[in-house]
Amino acid sequence: MSTNLRILVDMDGVLADFEGHFLKRYQEKYPREPYINVADRHGFYLNEQYAKIKPELKDLVFSVYEEAGFFLDLPPIAGALETVKELDNMNDIDVFICTSPVQKYTHCVTEKFQWIDKYLGNDFVTRMVLTRDKTVVSGDLLIDDKPNITGAEKNPSWEHILFTTPPNSRIQSNPSPRRLNGWHDRDSLNRIIESKRKEKFVKIIECQN
Amino acid sequence: MSTNLRILVDMDGVLADFEGHFLKRYQEKYPREPYINVADRHGFYLNEQYAKIKPELKDLVFSVYEEAGFFLDLPPIAGALETVKELDNMNDIDVFICTSPVQKYTHCVTEKFQWIDKYLGNDFVTRMVLTRDKTVVSGDLLIDDKPNITGAEKNPSWEHILFTTPPNSRIQSNPSPRRLNGWHDRDSLNRIIESKRKEKFVKIIECQN
Numbered sequence: 429m430s431t432n433l434r435i436l437v438d439m440d441g442v443l444a445d446f447e448g449h450f451l452k453r454y455q456e457k458y459p460r461e462p463y464i465n466v467a468d469r470h471g472f473y474l475n476e477q478y479a480k481i482k483p484e485l486k487d488l489v490f491s492v493y494e495e496a497g498f499f500l501d502l503p504p505i506a507g508a509l510e511t512v513k514e515l516d517n518m519n520d521i522d523v524f525i526c527t528s529p530v531q532k533y534t535h536c537v538t539e540k541f542q543w544i545d546k547y548l549g550n551d552f553v554t555r556m557v558l559t560r561d562k563t564v565v566s567g568d569l570l571i572d573d574k575p576n577i578t579g580a581e582k583n584p585s586w587e588h589i590l591f592t593t594p595p596n597s598r599i600q601s602n603p604s605p606r607r608l609n610g611w612h613d614r615d616s617l618n619r620i621i622e623s624k625r626k627e628k629f630v631k632i633i634e635c636q637n
Numbered sequence: 638m639s640t641n642l643r644i645l646v647d648m649d650g651v652l653a654d655f656e657g658h659f660l661k662r663y664q665e666k667y668p669r670e671p672y673i674n675v676a677d678r679h680g681f682y683l684n685e686q687y688a689k690i691k692p693e694l695k696d697l698v699f700s701v702y703e704e705a706g707f708f709l710d711l712p713p714i715a716g717a718l719e720t721v722k723e724l725d726n727m728n729d730i731d732v733f734i735c736t737s738p739v740q741k742y743t744h745c746v747t748e749k750f751q752w753i754d755k756y757l758g759n760d761f762v763t764r765m766v767l768t769r770d771k772t773v774v775s776g777d778l779l780i781d782d783k784p785n786i787t788g789a790e791k792n793p794s795w796e797h798i799l800f801t802t803p804p805n806s807r808i809q810s811n812p813s814p815r816r817l818n819g820w821h822d823r824d825s826l827n828r829i830i831e832s833k834r835k836e837k838f839v840k841i842i843e844c845q846n
């Protein structure tokens with residue numbers, strides 16, 4: 429076990445404003461089609477909610493984020509870059525970026541690397557993990573806006589912290605994960621980190637005995 | 638803990654013939670420059686051995702594998718695809734592809750996804766982990782041709798199995814990892830898997846008590 433706290437941070441919806449940028453590009457591309465305001469989004473997958481308006485919208489949704497440049501152009505979420513750098517500068521914390529490419533990965537994977545390079549620098553590029561299964565990545569915390577994160581590992585080492593966004597704000601699961609209501613929600617973040625430090629300390633002491 | 642054995646398999650040097658293809662492309666690009674036969678390669682990094690011949694060769698080495706198409710064109714290593722599919726078909730084994738992009742990641746990352754898609758299919762794409770730090774990926778085995786694999790996690794969950802290639806064949810480390818001398822070395826592979834099954838079984842029994 430490493431003594432540093434390892435915090436895995438998701439990209440889309442946590443560092444990068446996927447939902448806001450999607451709506452902007454969708455409206456530019458399809459100005460005559462119905463759209464859903466970000467505040468009215470619910471459920472994790474955009475295409476599913478759009479398909480309920482009319483089935484043909486599903487393919488339009490894909491066409492927006494499968495386009496070259498979409499992932500590179502995502503604007504950072506308020507407070508994300510500052511907080512992530514600040515956490516990473518702490519002596520006992522390592523931040524890793526943990527992100528899943530979309531099914532049509534052609535532009536997405538390279539642009540995710542470029543985005544991190546551009547906004548957080550090459551040091552963070554060396555701490556990027558691209559995977560569709562986050563359960564096989566080990567860490568103390570995973571800050572992610574996806575409500576249910578499952579995969580090959582049934583007991584992931586991390587505690588999932590649900591990063592609140594409009595699509596997941598009304599979701600209640602049982603047991604419900606602890607939440608971070610945006611990067612400005614510094615009290616929650618500090619409380620979460622402090623609790624993990626204590627847990628880790630107890631584990632290290634146990635290992636030494 | 639999951640009951641399945643998770644085997645992480647590296648790409649370059651293990652699934653894909655990086656060294657052989659490098660030499661071919663290098664000789665095509667720079668027919669007048671000195672070169673190193675694969676059998677005479679030693680040390681993990683190509684550029685370091687080439688730089689010893691003359692320092693200018695270092696940049697020529699980079700130019701070969703940073704070129705568009707290089708990673709997509711890598712030929713599969715003998716026996717790799719068949720064995721990986723066969724392992725993955727076993728009831729109690731999950732194979733994940735665990736690979737590090739090169740520093741200039743622009744073509745490399747997308748082409749690694751395309752390569753897996755082409756040779757192993759989309760199901761394996763969903764089990765790809767791209768990371769420069771493999772210590773934060775959890776698994777039972779990591780089959781990798783790199784002699785020393787270090788990172789943020791000081792005690793990775795996997796046992797490193799050194800996949801023998803000319804550059805690492807003479808390396809002796811202490812403690813020395815178990816080796817797999819190519820995919821035809823089925824006896825070693827079976828022995829390694831069997832030992833991990835037993836270890837896992839013991840751990841599961843311990844957890845239940």
Ligand SMILES: [Mg+2]
Pocket residue numbers: 438439440441442572573574
């Ligand atoms: Mg997300």
Ligand SMILES: [Mg+2]
Pocket residue numbers: 647648649650651781782783
């Ligand atoms: Mg390798």
